[in-house]
Amino acid sequence: MMGPAVELVGVTKTYTKLEERAMLLRSLLPFARPKRTPLAALADLDLKVDAGETIGVLGRNGAGKSTLLRVLAGVSRPSSGVMRVRGRVAPLLSVGVGFHPEMSGRENVYINGMLLGLTADEIAERFDEIVEFAELEQFIDTPVKFYSSGMFMRLGFSVAVHVDPQVLLVDEVLAVGDLAFQLKCFDRMRELKDAGTTIVIVSHSMHAIRLLCPRAILLNHGRLELDGDVEEVIARHHDLLSQHDDHDPHEHSGEGYAGGVDVVERELLGPEGPTRQLRRGVPVTLRCRLRFDRRIDSPLVHFTVLAEDRTVVYQMRSVLNHEHRRYDAGEEATVDIRFTPQLGGGSFRFMVQVTSVDGRDVLYRETTGMLVYVPPPLGTAGVADLDATITLDGTVLTDYPDITL
Amino acid sequence: MTGMADVVLVEDRVLELTPAPETRRRMLADVIGHREVLMALARKDFQTRYKRATLGVLWAVAVPVLQAAVMAVVFSKIVRFPATGGYAPFVMVGIVAYTFFSSTITVGSTAIVDNASLTEKVWFPRALLPIVPALSNLVGFGISFLVVVLLLPAFGVPLEPRLLLVVPATLLMVAFTVALSLLLAALHVYFRDVRYLVMAALLVWMYVTPVIYPKDLPNLARYAWVFDLNPLTGVVDLFRLSTIGHAPGWGRSVTITVVATLVLGIVSLEVHRRHDRLFADQL
Numbered sequence: 001m002m003g004p005a006v007e008l009v010g011v012t013k014t015y016t017k018l019e020e021r022a023m024l025l026r027s028l029l030p031f032a033r034p035k036r037t038p039l040a041a042l043a044d045l046d047l048k049v050d051a052g053e054t055i056g057v058l059g060r061n062g063a064g065k066s067t068l069l070r071v072l073a074g075v076s077r078p079s080s081g082v083m084r085v086r087g088r089v090a091p092l093l094s095v096g097v098g099f100h101p102e103m104s105g106r107e108n109v110y111i112n113g114m115l116l117g118l119t120a121d122e123i124a125e126r127f128d129e130i131v132e133f134a135e136l137e138q139f140i141d142t143p144v145k146f147y148s149s150g151m152f153m154r155l156g157f158s159v160a161v162h163v164d165p166q167v168l169l170v171d172e173v174l175a176v177g178d179l180a181f182q183l184k185c186f187d188r189m190r191e192l193k194d195a196g197t198t199i200v201i202v203s204h205s206m207h208a209i210r211l212l213c214p215r216a217i218l219l220n221h222g223r224l225e226l227d228g229d230v231e232e233v234i235a236r237h238h239d240l241l242s243q244h245d246d247h248d249p250h251e252h253s254g255e256g257y258a259g260g261v262d263v264v265e266r267e268l269l270g271p272e273g274p275t276r277q278l279r280r281g282v283p284v285t286l287r288c289r290l291r292f293d294r295r296i297d298s299p300l301v302h303f304t305v306l307a308e309d310r311t312v313v314y315q316m317r318s319v320l321n322h323e324h325r326r327y328d329a330g331e332e333a334t335v336d337i338r339f340t341p342q343l344g345g346g347s348f349r350f351m352v353q354v355t356s357v358d359g360r361d362v363l364y365r366e367t368t369g370m371l372v373y374v375p376p377p378l379g380t381a382g383v384a385d386l387d388a389t390i391t392l393d394g395t396v397l398t399d400y401p402d403i404t405l
Numbered sequence: 406m407t408g409m410a411d412v413v414l415v416e417d418r419v420l421e422l423t424p425a426p427e428t429r430r431r432m433l434a435d436v437i438g439h440r441e442v443l444m445a446l447a448r449k450d451f452q453t454r455y456k457r458a459t460l461g462v463l464w465a466v467a468v469p470v471l472q473a474a475v476m477a478v479v480f481s482k483i484v485r486f487p488a489t490g491g492y493a494p495f496v497m498v499g500i501v502a503y504t505f506f507s508s509t510i511t512v513g514s515t516a517i518v519d520n521a522s523l524t525e526k527v528w529f530p531r532a533l534l535p536i537v538p539a540l541s542n543l544v545g546f547g548i549s550f551l552v553v554v555l556l557l558p559a560f561g562v563p564l565e566p567r568l569l570l571v572v573p574a575t576l577l578m579v580a581f582t583v584a585l586s587l588l589l590a591a592l593h594v595y596f597r598d599v600r601y602l603v604m605a606a607l608l609v610w611m612y613v614t615p616v617i618y619p620k621d622l623p624n625l626a627r628y629a630w631v632f633d634l635n636p637l638t639g640v641v642d643l644f645r646l647s648t649i650g651h652a653p654g655w656g657r658s659v660t661i662t663v664v665a666t667l668v669l670g671i672v673s674l675e676v677h678r679r680h681d682r683l684f685a686d687q688l
Contacts, residue, residue: 015686016686068552069526070685071422072526073523073526073527073528074420074422075525075526075527075528075681075682075685076682076683076685077421077423077424077682077683078422078424079424080424081423081424082421082422082423083420083421083422083423083424084419084420084421085419085420086419086420089420091527092524100449100453102453102456103449103452103453105450107449108444111445111446111449114441114442114445115442115523115527115529116527119441120441169526171526229644277440322412
């Protein structure tokens with residue numbers, strides 16, 4: 001009789017935040033005990049992951065993702081509720097945790113393997129495979145302190161995936177390493193998945209989560225916000241992120257305001273009014289209401305679209321000048337930036353910046369911008385949507401399998 | 406009967422965590438199940454400690470032997486402590502044992518915090534961490550002690566069958582050191598002052614233990630029982646009994662050490678059982 005591979009019932013994890021540093025003397029004196037404020041990192045979490053399932057965990061910083069992984073790895077026990085994990089758990093360590101810098105790669109493989117629950121003999125059996133996968137044949141007897149961060153990570157990943165875990169916990173590591181190795185990791189994780197390994201992935205990269213997980217959960221302030229289809233969860237995650245943006249007092253003034261011009265209002269308008277979701281080929285307008293604090297001649301407005309990793313997808317600028325009209329202090333103007341999105345799936349940031357005409361003085365600058373989420377076009381990946389078609393002997397193909405890298 | 410076997414299998418493969426601490430049986434099984442990890446960590450600790458030094462492990466021997474030599478010269482030629490069987494053998498045995506204790510406690514009492522990165526993502530019983538330095542220091546101690554034993558005949562102390570008492574003496578020393586390390590390491594997670602308290606205590610401890618002077622000095626004899634309340638006295642006495650064959654009142658001091666070790670050991674293990682999976686929250 002096998003239950004789910006991972007099962008959490010009403011799991012709560014509270015940390016006690018000490019108002020002041022714990023001091024031996026003060027704790028011994030009952031009247032001088034430091035104040036303790038409980039802090040719920042996980043609140044009443046219910047979760048079932050079946051054997052062989054791959055699940056993504058999304059959430060903002062501090063939502064409880066790391067705490068969840070710590071509880072799953074058995075490092076920390078819940079404050080209430082029950083957690084059950086069946087089988088060997090291999091946490092995919094963020095770069096080289098548990099590696100000893102003075103020891104060689106070989107010695108570290110043994111220590112690490114044992115910590116993950118293998119015997120020395122079992123490690124010896126897999127040793128060559130581990131080294132080959134990590135592509136470190138020439139450096140395996142070098143102390144790991146001479147390794148690059150990429151080599152470090154490759155070795156750590158290689159050990160973790162070769163201990164035949166029943167449950168693999170992956171914590172934000174896929175961003176490291178070169179592309180070729182990343183692809184290899186994805187392949188290896190798919191192999192493990194096919195072999196019945198349960199995988200829990202925590203990542204800020206929706207790309208990675210989308211590629212590997214059909215199902216995801218969203219944590220918000222330690223609570224389970226949503227558990228379901230990955231696209232649905234990613235969309236909800238974006239909603240939460242943009243809500244957070246809206247509540248950010250720095251968004252419209254303060255941080256953005258750099259002196260001279262302030263954007264007092266900003267919205268994205270679709271054909272049916274305000275929107276936060278873009279659809280391919282449907283034009284939208286980013287409307288900004290500017291207020292001038294002093295007399296400014298012909299400022300420049302810049303419009304930039306950034307991808308998730310902050311690469312520039314698109315940028316254009318224009319001088320704000322029409323019939324030599326000048327704006328005096330206190331005057332307002334509406335600037336509409338109209339464009340047709342041809343973006344691939346993912347989240348993008350729309351940034352508006354206002355500078356003096358020579359670009360030297362920044363009058364208004366945004367650091368976060370407006371966060372917008374675009375559902376991925378079927379069968380595609382990447383930041384742009386080139387609307388490609390593939391034909392076979394003249395027939396357009398429309399059968400899109402699971403998205404692959 | 407097959408039903409029972411199934412239960413055992415399931416219990417073995419399922420990690421179930423609740424707010425309750427582990428059962429004593431489970432804790433024991435966990436520690437025993439990780440003995441290979443313990444040995445690997447101890448080996449690693451030993452190797453890395455002396456890896457970069459040209460003289461390697463010789464340093465583990467050279468330092469206490471040098472210290473003992475200095476003491477021997479200072480206190481037998483200059484201050485002139487009377488000690489049965491000669492002062493040099495007396496002080497060498499004491500220093501070598503005390504060096505093991507102090508160097509192990511120094512590292513062991515901070516082991517859980519210092520190795521936080523090791524246990525951040527993978528769980529194993531944290532009780533292993535304070536045990537590691539005791540095992541790795543045992544090698545250095547063994548060699549130093551061997552050097553001392555080989556020097557004994559040169560000072561006119563014959564080697565006799567009583568030397569076999571070294572085995573229980575070593576066991577007692579390691580057990581007491583480990584029990585104390587376990588408790589201090591757990592405390593250190595919550596109170597970072599422990600590191601400094603230990604440093605201060607070790608400084609004093611050497612002088613309240615009959616390491617460099619005999620507790621049967623004429624003007625001290627009256628207070629022998631005070632020395633015997635110090636659990637380290639029993640350890641040092643047992644080593645002296647096995648080597649120079651002279652340790653007055655060793656029966657009382659050794660009994661006290663054994664009792665203290667048992668009590669401390671039980672308390673330490675209980676603290677670890679209750680707090681093991683909570684340490685992570687403080688690191």
